[in-house]
Amino acid sequence: MESNEVLKAIRDRRSIFKYKDEDVSAEDIETILEAGRWAPSYANIQPWNFVVVRDPETKKKLFEISRRITLFREGIEQAPVIIIVAVDQEADPNHFVEAGAVASQNMALAAHSIGLSSYWVGVFDINSEKDSAEKDVIKTLELGDDARVISLLPVGKPDQTRTSERKDLEDIVIEE
Ligand SMILES: Cc1cc2nc3c(=O)[nH]c(=O)nc-3n(C[C@H](O)[C@H](O)[C@H](O)COP(=O)(O)O)c2cc1C
Numbered sequence: 346m347e348s349n350e351v352l353k354a355i356r357d358r359r360s361i362f363k364y365k366d367e368d369v370s371a372e373d374i375e376t377i378l379e380a381g382r383w384a385p386s387y388a389n390i391q392p393w394n395f396v397v398v399r400d401p402e403t404k405k406k407l408f409e410i411s412r413r414i415t416l417f418r419e420g421i422e423q424a425p426v427i428i429i430v431a432v433d434q435e436a437d438p439n440h441f442v443e444a445g446a447v448a449s450q451n452m453a454l455a456a457h458s459i460g461l462s463s464y465w466v467g468v469f470d471i472n473s474e475k476d477s478a479e480k481d482v483i484k485t486l487e488l489g490d491d492a493r494v495i496s497l498l499p500v501g502k503p504d505q506t507r508t509s510e511r512k513d514l515e516d517i518v519i520e521e
Pocket of ligand 1: 358359360361414415464465466467468507508509510
């Protein structure tokens with residue numbers, strides 16, 4: 346397969362759960378947010394907000410919420426920054442999930458490309474149950490009534506290496 350920087354970043358990005366006790370600069374966070382901003386969205390509606398959390402108390406609250414729905418991971422509290430990808434479901438009722446997802450992946454790839462790491466904490470609750478982790482994130486961050494949360498992305502300098510596997514192309518591609 347041919348390779349270039351984009352393909353290499355796509356191939357080498359891994360979910361990282363342990364971060365070094367080092368800050369991430371505002372400039373690096375802006376680089377990541379810019380990558381989210383340039384994600385595609387249906388009719389270019391851009392129905393997203395990216396919430397940048399550095400406050401330890403808020404990070405702790407997000408950690409307590411997210412551990413209810415996921416395997417216990419230290420990363421969310423350890424990471425110096427958490428970016429929350431929120432979308433306005435009224436702005437684009439049909440495609441708000443995809444919009445938030447592509448913005449999230451753009452940001453994960455951008456973080457990787459500048460030597461940082463993240464992982465996707467999937468709080469989105471398709472049924473929008475009132476006691477869901479997603480609703481609690483919305484309350485914690487005081488997002489509006491129409492807000493939905495697609496991902497929480499802790500961002501920090503990686504303090505572990507991980508490997509991952511994928512299904513073979515021949516098992517997923519259907520040639521018509
Ligand atoms: C929609 C979505 C939700 C995810 N939710 C979680 C999660 O809640 N907790 C977690 O540890 N990882 C979560 N992940 C990360 C996946 O577990 C990870 O991407 C997958 O195992 C492949 O590993 P890799 O990213 O290192 O290649 C999520 C990923 C996606 C795309």
